[in-house]
Amino acid sequence: MKNNHLLVFMILAAVLVLSTACGNSSDASNDAEDAQSENQHSTQKASDDQSKTNAVKNAVNDNDTDTNTNDTNSNESNNKPDEEKGTSANNTKGKKQAYLKQLNETENEMKKQQNNLEDNSTYALKAVAGNRSDAWDDHLNDIYDTLEKQLSTEQMDQLRQEQREWISNRNEQAKEASLKYEGGTQEQLEYVTVQANITKDRCFELVEDYMK
Structure with missing residues (x-):
C-alpha cells in the first residue's frame, strides 16, 4: 500500500515537473516570438527611416541638379543676349544709316532737278x-x-x-x-x-x- 502511495506521489511529481517545464517552454517561445517581432519592427522602422532619408537626399540632389541646370541655362541665356544684342545693335545701326543714306540720296536728286x-x-x-x-x-x-x-x-x-x-x-x-x-x-x-x-x-x- 505504501508502495502504491509512493508511486502515485512520484507520478504526480513527474506531472508537475513536466507541466512546469512546458509552461516555461511556452513562455520562452512566446518571449522569443516577441523578441523576433520586435526585431522585425525595429528593422522595418530602420528601413522606413532609411527610405525617408534617401528620399530627402534624392530630393536635395534633384534640387541641386535643377539649380545647376538653371544656372547653366542662365549662363547660356546670359551669353546669347550678348551675341544677339550685338547683332541687334548692328541691325539698328544699319537701319539708321540706311535711312540717312536714302535722305541724302533724295536731297542730291532734288538738287539735280533744280540745277537741270x-x-x-x-x-x-x-x-x-x-x-x-x-x-x-x-x-x-x-x-x-x-x-x-x-x-x-x-x-x-x-x-x-x-x-x-x-x-x-x-x-x-x-x-x-x-x-x-x-x-x-x-x-x-x-x-x-x-x-x-x-x-x-x-x-x-x-x-x-x-x-x-
Whole structure:
C-alpha cells in the first residue's frame, strides 16, 4: 500500500515537473516570438527611416541638379543676349544709316532737278518744288511709321504731340515766308519751297535723334 502511495506521489511529481517545464517552454517561445517581432519592427522602422532619408537626399540632389541646370541655362541665356544684342545693335545701326543714306540720296536728286531745269519759268519751278515737297513728305511718313514700332507708348505719345506742334510751326513759317510775295505768282512757290525745306530738316532730325 505504501508502495502504491509512493508511486502515485512520484507520478504526480513527474506531472508537475513536466507541466512546469512546458509552461516555461511556452513562455520562452512566446518571449522569443516577441523578441523576433520586435526585431522585425525595429528593422522595418530602420528601413522606413532609411527610405525617408534617401528620399530627402534624392530630393536635395534633384534640387541641386535643377539649380545647376538653371544656372547653366542662365549662363547660356546670359551669353546669347550678348551675341544677339550685338547683332541687334548692328541691325539698328544699319537701319539708321540706311535711312540717312536714302535722305541724302533724295536731297542730291532734288538738287539735280533744280540745277537741270529746262527753263526758269514759274511753272517749272513749281513742279520741282512740288516734287521736293512730296518726296520729303513720303520720307517723313515712312520714318514716323518706323518710329511707332520702335518707341515706347510714352515716347510715342510725346512724339505725336511734338509732331503736331511741328506741323503747325512749319505751316506758319511757310505762310509767313510766302507773304513776301503776297498776290504775286511766286507766293505759292515760296510756300511750297519753305515747307519742303522744313520737312527735309525734320526727316534728318527724327532719324538722328529718335531712331534706334
